[in-house]
Structures are given as structure tokens and as C-alpha cells.
Amino acid sequence: MTNNKFFELLPQNFQGFKILLELLDNIREAILLIDKDYQILFFNKQFKKFFGINEKNFPKFLYEVIKHRRLYEIIEKVFSTDEEVREEVEVEHPEKRIFLVTGKPVNLDLGSGYKDTALFSFYNITRLKRLEQMKTDFVAAVSHEIKTPITAIKGFAETLLEGALEDKENARRFLQIIKKHSERLNSLVEDLLILSAIELGELKLNRSWISLGEVFDTVITTLEEKARKKGLYLKKELKDGERIEIYADRDKLIQILINLVDNGIKFTEKGGVTLKYEDKKACISVIDTGIGIPEEHIPRLGERFYRVDKARSRELGGTGLGLAIVKHFVKAHGWKMVIESRVGKGTSVHLFIGG
Ligand SMILES: Nc1ncnc2c1ncn2[C@@H]1O[C@H](COP(=O)(O)OP(=O)(O)O)[C@@H](O)[C@H]1O
Numbered sequence: 001m002t003n004n005k006f007f008e009l010l011p012q013n014f015q016g017f018k019i020l021l022e023l024l025d026n027i028r029e030a031i032l033l034i035d036k037d038y039q040i041l042f043f044n045k046q047f048k049k050f051f052g053i054n055e056k057n058f059p060k061f062l063y064e065v066i067k068h069r070r071l072y073e074i075i076e077k078v079f080s081t082d083e084e085v086r087e088e089v090e091v092e093h094p095e096k097r098i099f100l101v102t103g104k105p106v107n108l109d110l111g112s113g114y115k116d117t118a119l120f121s122f123y124n125i126t127r128l129k130r131l132e133q134m135k136t137d138f139v140a141a142v143s144h145e146i147k148t149p150i151t152a153i154k155g156f157a158e159t160l161l162e163g164a165l166e167d168k169e170n171a172r173r174f175l176q177i178i179k180k181h182s183e184r185l186n187s188l189v190e191d192l193l194i195l196s197a198i199e200l201g202e203l204k205l206n207r208s209w210i211s212l213g214e215v216f217d218t219v220i221t222t223l224e225e226k227a228r229k230k231g232l233y234l235k236k237e238l239k240d241g242e243r244i245e246i247y248a249d250r251d252k253l254i255q256i257l258i259n260l261v262d263n264g265i266k267f268t269e270k271g272g273v274t275l276k277y278e279d280k281k282a283c284i285s286v287i288d289t290g291i292g293i294p295e296e297h298i299p300r301l302g303e304r305f306y307r308v309d310k311a312r313s314r315e316l317g318g319t320g321l322g323l324a325i326v327k328h329f330v331k332a333h334g335w336k337m338v339i340e341s342r343v344g345k346g347t348s349v350h351l352f353i354g355g
């Protein structure tokens with residue numbers, strides 16, 4: 001720091017000065033003090049970090065470290081208007097960051113000529129901006145998902161009102177389409193409510209010792225009609241007589257398994273879905289003989305609205321939120337989920353529930 005102009009200009013015998021510098025080095029903002037000729041008078045540690053300054057490239061003038069045009073425009077504005085300027089700036093080097101830059105002229109009496117100086121602070125808002133972007137993207141995705149069923153419901157209701165109601169056969173078909181879309185809308189809102197409760201930190205587990213066999217039975221009872229309609233089997237594999245008890249939130253576990261088995265049924269045309277438990281590995285698996293998932297998609301499953309085939313998922317009444325919810329519930333239990341799949345052969349979702 002001894003190459004710092006600021007040092008030369010201030011009394012060295014002042015202990016408090018050192019403390020002040022120490023404090024400036026420990027704040028989150030980068031601080032920069034320059035004069036009108038862009039000569040650097042002072043910067044703190046954070047500034048060095050943000051702009052990649054080390055002992056080797058220790059700069060005398062600002063243009064040695066900063067090449068960003070927009071920043072110079074801001075600096076010029078500060079010197080020319082004598083007013084505080086506050087702007088968001090995206091910087092590419094040495095790393096992509098977004099800063100809230102505040103600059104203002106300061107009239108420091110530094111004794112030897114450095115009167116026209118300006119102080120700049122750089123607050124890193126990259127993370128904040130990213131969150132903001134995620135929120136905007138999410139709202140856009142939700143609106144898009146909601147729009148599809150609403151358009152269909154509105155369209156078919158209008159067609160019915162415009163006369164299709166008299167045409168008995170078509171009327172029935174249209175009403176069925178309306179029903180299907182309103183059901184999808186309903187699932188969407190339900191899933192969104194669950195996700196928002198999770199994100200508000202309202203996800204509390206109510207754990208107790210429960211019988212896994214009984215949970216499997218509940219899941220099978222809920223979905224056997226759906227499987228039967230597609231001509232698929234739905235079975236459990238638990239060694240006979242083995243009374244396995246696990247420590248879990250019963251309702252959440254049922255929701256997890258219903259989601260997974262439901263996916264299994266939806267994405268399987270031949271064969272079926274098996275619910276299995278392997279005591280040795282402490283692993284619950286949902287195994288199907290369906291279409292499988294191409295490898296490159298697997299890491300992204302569980303992101304909200306991420307689907308291998310959007311049109312197909314919607315057609316099947318899916319919301320694209322099932323796995324996102326499952327992921328949260330699994331994590332809350334401290335379990336691990338692993339998805340294994342082979343295209344054309346089937347998919348297995350494993351839940352490792354051992355501690
Ligand atoms: N068992 C499975 N077989 C094939 N693809 C699956 C399976 N489970 C999930 N997927 C893929 O993952 C996507 C996301 O699943 P999910 O979040 O449950 O949404 P949804 O069921 O509403 O489409 C599905 O749309 C599908 O592309």
C-alpha cells in the first residue's frame with residue numbers, strides 16, 4: 001500500500017490513520033479516490049480484488065486498471081457536474097460483475113494540490129441482480145404455464161356458446177377438454193402453493209416411525225386405476241413378512257412417491273412401475289419400464305418447469321413442478337435422490353434414506 005498517493009499526503013505519525021485504513025480495507029464496497037487527471041490517490045483492498053490489482057500491476061493512473069467506457073462516462077459526469085452520480089454498471093473484467101457505482105466530488109484539502117478529487121464506491125450487486133432475474137423469469141414462466149390452459153378453456157367455452165352446444169357429441173368432447181385444462185390449472189396452483197410454502201421456510205417435517213409397506217400400499221391404491229387404464233402393472237417389492245419401519249414424515253413421503261410413480265406411469269407405455277425397498281442400501285426405488293430420459297437432461301430435472309418434452313408433459317396434465325417439490329422434500333429429510341435412466345429401457349429413481 002505504500003505506493004499509494006494518499007499515504008504521501010497524510011501525516012504518518014497518526015495511529016488513528018492506520019486504523020482508518022484497516023477499516024476501509026474491511027468494508028464490502030470498493031473505494032476509489034482519484035483526481036481530475038485520473039491519478040489514483042487511494043483505493044482499498046476490495047477495489048484491488050474487484051479490478052485484479054496486484055503488486056506487479058500497481059497503477060498510478062486509473063486507465064492502467066480500468067478500461068470500461070461506461071465507468072469513464074460516470075467519472076466524467078462527476079467531475080463536470082460536481083454532483084453525486086449513482087448508476088448500475090456491468091463490468092466484464094477481470095470477472096463479470098454488476099456494480100452499483102456511486103461517485104461524488106470531494107473537496108479534500110490534501111495540502112499539495114490535489115483539490116479536485118472525486119470519491120467512488122463500487123457495491124457488488126451481481127447476486128442481487130441474479131436473484132431479481134430469477135424472479136422475473138419465474139413470473140414469466142408461471143404466466144406462460146397459466147396462459148395455455150386459460151386460452152383453451154376460454155376458446156372452447158366460446159365455441160360452445162356460439163352454437164357447438166347444440167351439437168351433442170362435440171359439446172361433450174369440448175367440455176372434457178375444458179375439464180382437463182381446468183384440472184391442470186388446479187394442479188399448477190396447488191404445486192405453486194407447495195413450492196411457495198417451502199420457499200417461505202414453512203416446510204416442517206412431522207416425523208415418526210411409519211410402516212413402509214403401508215405407505216407403498218397407500219401410493220398403489222391412489223394410482224392403480226391410472227396404471228390399469230394404460231394396461232400397466234403397479235407393484236411393490238418388499239420382502240414378504242418384513243415389517244420395515246422408517247423414520248419419516250408420512251404425508252411428505254406419500255407425496256414424494258405419488259409424484260415419482262405418477263411420472264413412471266405417465267412416461268411408460270409398456271410394462272409398469274415397481275416400488276422397491278432394499279434394506280442393505282437403505283434405498284427406496286421407483287422403477288419403470290418406460291421411455292427413459294436422455295442423459296443430458298438428468299442433471300436439470302428438478303428445476304422448476306424443466307421438462308424433457310414440454311408439449312408431452314402438458315398434454316399429460318403435468319406441471320413440471322413435481323420433481324422440484326420432490327427434491328425439496330427429499331432434502332428436508334436429509335436423504336439423497338439419484339436418477340438413473342436408459343432411453344427406451346426405463347427410469348429408476350432411488351432415494352437413499354440412510355443417515
Ligand atoms: N419416470 C420418468 N420417465 C421419463 N421421463 C421422466 C420421468 N420422470 C420425470 N421425467 C421427465 O422429467 C420432467 C419433469 O418431471 P415433473 O417435475 O414430475 O413434471 P411433470 O410430471 O409435470 O411433467 C417430465 O416432464 C419428464 O420429461
Ligand SMILES: [Mg+2]
Pocket residue numbers: 259262263318319320322323
Ligand atoms: Mg410429475
